[in-house]
Amino acid sequence: MTDIEINVMEEEDTQKGRYLIFSIDSESYGIEIQYVTEIIGIQTITEVPELPDYIKGITNLRGKIIPVMDVRLRFRKEAKEYNDRTCIIVIDIMGMSVGLIVDGVTEVVTITDISQLPQMNQRNQNRYVKNIGKIGNEVRLLLDCEKLLTDEDIDNLNEVM
Amino acid sequence: MTDFNTNDTMVEMFLFETAQLLEQLEQVILSSDMNNYYSEENINEVFRIMHTIKGSSAMMMYNEISVLSHAIEDLFFYLREENPEQNFCSSLNDLILDCVDFIKVELEKIRNHDDVDGDATNLVNKIKDFLSELKKNSGSNVSNEHYEVEKVNLFKAVIFFEEGCEMENIRAYSVIHNLKKVASKVIYYPQNILDDDGSVEVIRREGFKIHLKTDKTKDEVYNHLMDTVFLRELEFAEIDEETFSEGFDKEVFDYSSSEISLQDANYEEENNNQEGNILHKPDENVKDSQEEEKLHTDMRKINLEEEKKQPNAENHNVMPTQNIISVSVAKLDKLMDLVGELVIAEAMVLQNPDLEGLELDNFQKSARQLSKITDEIQDMVMSVRMIPLSATFQRMNRIVRDMCRKLNKEIQLEIKGEETEVDKNIIERITDPLMHLVRNAVDHGIETADERQLKGKPKHGTITLEAKNVSSDVHIIVRDDGRGLDKNKILRKARQNGLITMDEADMSDSEIYKLVLLPGFSTNENVTEFSGRGVGMDVVAKNIESIGGSISIQSEENKGTQMTLKIPLTLAIIDGMNLKVGKSTFTIPTITIKESFRTNKESIIVDPDGNEMIMVRGECYPIIRLNEFFKVETDVTDISDGIITMVSQDGNAICVFADRLLGQQQVVVKSLPEYIKRFKHIKGIAGCTLLGDGSISLILDIASLIHIK
Numbered sequence: 001m002t003d004i005e006i007n008v009m010e011e012e013d014t015q016k017g018r019y020l021i022f023s024i025d026s027e028s029y030g031i032e033i034q035y036v037t038e039i040i041g042i043q044t045i046t047e048v049p050e051l052p053d054y055i056k057g058i059t060n061l062r063g064k065i066i067p068v069m070d071v072r073l074r075f076r077k078e079a080k081e082y083n084d085r086t087c088i089i090v091i092d093i094m095g096m097s098v099g100l101i102v103d104g105v106t107e108v109v110t111i112t113d114i115s116q117l118p119q120m121n122q123r124n125q126n127r128y129v130k131n132i133g134k135i136g137n138e139v140r141l142l143l144d145c146e147k148l149l150t151d152e153d154i155d156n157l158n159e160v161m
Numbered sequence: 162m163t164d165f166n167t168n169d170t171m172v173e174m175f176l177f178e179t180a181q182l183l184e185q186l187e188q189v190i191l192s193s194d195m196n197n198y199y200s201e202e203n204i205n206e207v208f209r210i211m212h213t214i215k216g217s218s219a220m221m222m223y224n225e226i227s228v229l230s231h232a233i234e235d236l237f238f239y240l241r242e243e244n245p246e247q248n249f250c251s252s253l254n255d256l257i258l259d260c261v262d263f264i265k266v267e268l269e270k271i272r273n274h275d276d277v278d279g280d281a282t283n284l285v286n287k288i289k290d291f292l293s294e295l296k297k298n299s300g301s302n303v304s305n306e307h308y309e310v311e312k313v314n315l316f317k318a319v320i321f322f323e324e325g326c327e328m329e330n331i332r333a334y335s336v337i338h339n340l341k342k343v344a345s346k347v348i349y350y351p352q353n354i355l356d357d358d359g360s361v362e363v364i365r366r367e368g369f370k371i372h373l374k375t376d377k378t379k380d381e382v383y384n385h386l387m388d389t390v391f392l393r394e395l396e397f398a399e400i401d402e403e404t405f406s407e408g409f410d411k412e413v414f415d416y417s418s419s420e421i422s423l424q425d426a427n428y429e430e431e432n433n434n435q436e437g438n439i440l441h442k443p444d445e446n447v448k449d450s451q452e453e454e455k456l457h458t459d460m461r462k463i464n465l466e467e468e469k470k471q472p473n474a475e476n477h478n479v480m481p482t483q484n485i486i487s488v489s490v491a492k493l494d495k496l497m498d499l500v501g502e503l504v505i506a507e508a509m510v511l512q513n514p515d516l517e518g519l520e521l522d523n524f525q526k527s528a529r530q531l532s533k534i535t536d537e538i539q540d541m542v543m544s545v546r547m548i549p550l551s552a553t554f555q556r557m558n559r560i561v562r563d564m565c566r567k568l569n570k571e572i573q574l575e576i577k578g579e580e581t582e583v584d585k586n587i588i589e590r591i592t593d594p595l596m597h598l599v600r601n602a603v604d605h606g607i608e609t610a611d612e613r614q615l616k617g618k619p620k621h622g623t624i625t626l627e628a629k630n631v632s633s634d635v636h637i638i639v640r641d642d643g644r645g646l647d648k649n650k651i652l653r654k655a656r657q658n659g660l661i662t663m664d665e666a667d668m669s670d671s672e673i674y675k676l677v678l679l680p681g682f683s684t685n686e687n688v689t690e691f692s693g694r695g696v697g698m699d700v701v702a703k704n705i706e707s708i709g710g711s712i713s714i715q716s717e718e719n720k721g722t723q724m725t726l727k728i729p730l731t732l733a734i735i736d737g738m739n740l741k742v743g744k745s746t747f748t749i750p751t752i753t754i755k756e757s758f759r760t761n762k763e764s765i766i767v768d769p770d771g772n773e774m775i776m777v778r779g780e781c782y783p784i785i786r787l788n789e790f791f792k793v794e795t796d797v798t799d800i801s802d803g804i805i806t807m808v809s810q811d812g813n814a815i816c817v818f819a820d821r822l823l824g825q826q827q828v829v830v831k832s833l834p835e836y837i838k839r840f841k842h843i844k845g846i847a848g849c850t851l852l853g854d855g856s857i858s859l860i861l862d863i864a865s866l867i868h869i870k
Contacts, residue, residue: 063498
């Protein structure tokens with residue numbers, strides 16, 4: 001019993017401050033590793049009508065059907081053809097499993113030096129980026145997974161316009 | 162039943178079995194109630210069920226349940242043995258159902274790990290009173306005596322069979338067997354008449370010696386014994402208590418002091434299993450009775466299965482083996498996922514690019530075999546989770562019966578389509594709402610007999626419970642032929658409670674009826690025991706919505722009300738036809754398909770708005786091009802290149818245009834992921850399903866497609 005508890009604690013400990021780093025174009029982004037369940041290669045994706053373009057559709061993850069979101073399109077970047085470096089990061093958040101399509105996954109790192117995002121004037125910018133993590137001189141943009149999934153209001157507004 | 166602690170498998174098993182037995186018991190009682198008569202079969206059935214419950218609850222140390230079931234067992238033992246005139250049926254039914262309820266409450270407590278603190282003394286006393294009342298009334302006190310009075314007449318008999326009649330031991334056994342009817346206690350020598358072949362010799366030489374205790378007179382017993390076949394000589398005399406109890410110092414068995422030995426004997430007979438040691442002294446060996454308990458439990462299980470197949474069949478002659486197990490749903494889910502993985506892995510191997518261009522006859526042969534097996538596994542796993550609605554529906558019988566008695570109404574419950582299969586999870590979650598609807602129908606819907614006669618309706622009210630598969634839904638319909646909903650009353654009430662948000666004049670009938678589903682609404686001024694607390698329908702609506710279903714209400718004054726629950730069949734299996742459009746696959750529930758055909762441009766009619774229609778056998782149907790409707794890219798745009806499928810639901814039909822048909826298969830309907838559903842309800846898509854190759858197909862919602870057109 002106590003062994004298990006210790007294990008759980010250790011596991012939590014090992015996950016704390018650790019981020020999965022993925023790349024889109026030249027930028028590196030990090031998401032908290034505790035949300036990540038697995039990383040798979042690009043799958044056959046079934047399109048579902050009437051959804052925003054960044055939701056590419058649904059895919060079959062071992063019998064479980066999960067939606068997949070193209071993070072490039074979510075960030076309003078140009079669409080890019082998928083290649084064998086393209087990955088789907090499966091995250092489990094708020095009781096839902098969602099796949100995130102990214103250009104590539106680079107590493108898992110521990111980031112302790114985290115600072116707030118500088119205040120920007122432009123609206124709507126960086127709304128998915130929670131913090132900035134620094135590893136030496138390099139900067140990683142740490143994403144807010146929940147916002148990534150839930151922040152639709154502005155999109156809907158844009159759709160109407 | 163799936164969510165309690167799996168550690169305590171014994172308790173779990175006990176709960177599961179007892180709950181099933183109780184359900185069966187209810188069925189028996191209700192069927193007896195309907196006939197107002199307990200057939201011999203039913204009495205035996207109740208007896209056996211109570212006997213099993215008594216044993217298992219005693220073993221689990223639930224004393225109140227055990228004492229109570231023992232009392233019922235006694236009562237039915239009396240009924241079985243004495244077969245008194247049955248003018249007590251309905252009061253007995255009430256009593257037994259009360260007991261069933263008591264045990265159910267106790268089971269619920271056990272399940273929730275609460276203290277099992279119910280007190281059955283009251284019920285036990287009631288049963289005992291009932292039994293003594295019966296005994297008094299039956300006027301057969303004389304024949305009862307041997308149950309109450311131990312010592313009456315004692316006799317000794319020595320039987321010699323005719324020489325050369327053979328099988329003396331079997332004959333001796335049948336003598337003992339027959340004596341059972343007249344004697345309360347029999348001892349005999351030689352004892353091992355069936356097991357020991359040597360006994361034949363002993364009987365030939367010394368005769369078959371019997372001591373018996375009975376309430377019959379000497380002549381009666383003598384005549385009885387004289388009836389024995391191949392009887393050569395009979396020595397018969399009265400003896401005293403001392404000689405009797407000395408006996409032959411051999412095995413004693415006693416018919417009256419305990420039912421267990423009798424039960425055992427009968428049970429063995431039914432199995433045509435003439436074992437020599439069947440008649441053992443009761444309470445002599447605890448282990449024996451436990452084994453017997455187990456045997457009974459097993460028997461019950463088989464009976465359960467048998468009854469499902471042939472409800473009226475006699476099912477006593479089944480050998481006891483265990484062939485039902487209970488499995489947690491979580492394990493099934495896991496299994497299902499694994500099978501999905503297996504199918505994908507199979508496809509990856511069989512369609513591996515490395516194999517391209519190779520001539521592999523043997524490989525292909527084995528591959529086909531493998532595919533066949535995986536297909537079967539998939540079908541099997543899918544069907545395991547599905548259970549028919551019949552058990553849920555049958556429960557309603559009880560509710561209707563109870564309420565009819567309390568409310569003094571006469572109502573018949575008709576059940577249709579109970580074989581419709583629904584996922585277990587869904588069944589669990591619709592039971593309560595369904596119960597509520599049935600209660601409402603009995604309480605508010607159906608009028609009293611007098612009122613009905615005044616209106617010129619048959620005295621019997623009818624409530625129909627119906628289930629059917631309608632494309633992607635299961636519809637469960639509760640229909641009554643009662644007074645119907647009173648629109649004005651609903652409006653008045655809604656106005657009082659401030660529930661009306663739009664202009665009353667603009668409201669359609671169904672919108673008015675929908676008001677009933679709002680929180681804080683109850684039309685019945687008199688709150689009864691069963692319904693009308695104003696918390697009813699909105700809870701029903703919420704429960705149904707929580708599983709993605711909906712309720713619709715139709716009603717006609719004085720004709721009746723119909724409530725339709727549309728339950729999505731998440732995980733329910735449907736037959737589907739797969740269509741290809743571009744790279745996408747769509748599935749249409751086969752039940753909605755009327756026909757598929759090819760056509761040419763000439764038969765298409767286009768209206769000024771660009772809507773296409775087609776004339777088939779003099780009827781005009783709108784066409785939906787799936788590629789346009791769902792914005793799927795495809796090369797097939799010419800109407801003559803693709804295929805048209807005519808689908809219909811609720812009497813409306815449309816034609817669906819797709820590239821080609823892929824074929825028909827059974828599919829498991831899955832709902833779209835939660836995340837996607839949060840965006841919006843996607844029109845025309847009911848859910849999705851996994852195809853054999855692991856790809857996903859979208860299931861069309863025919864009803865909404867028709868609605869859109």
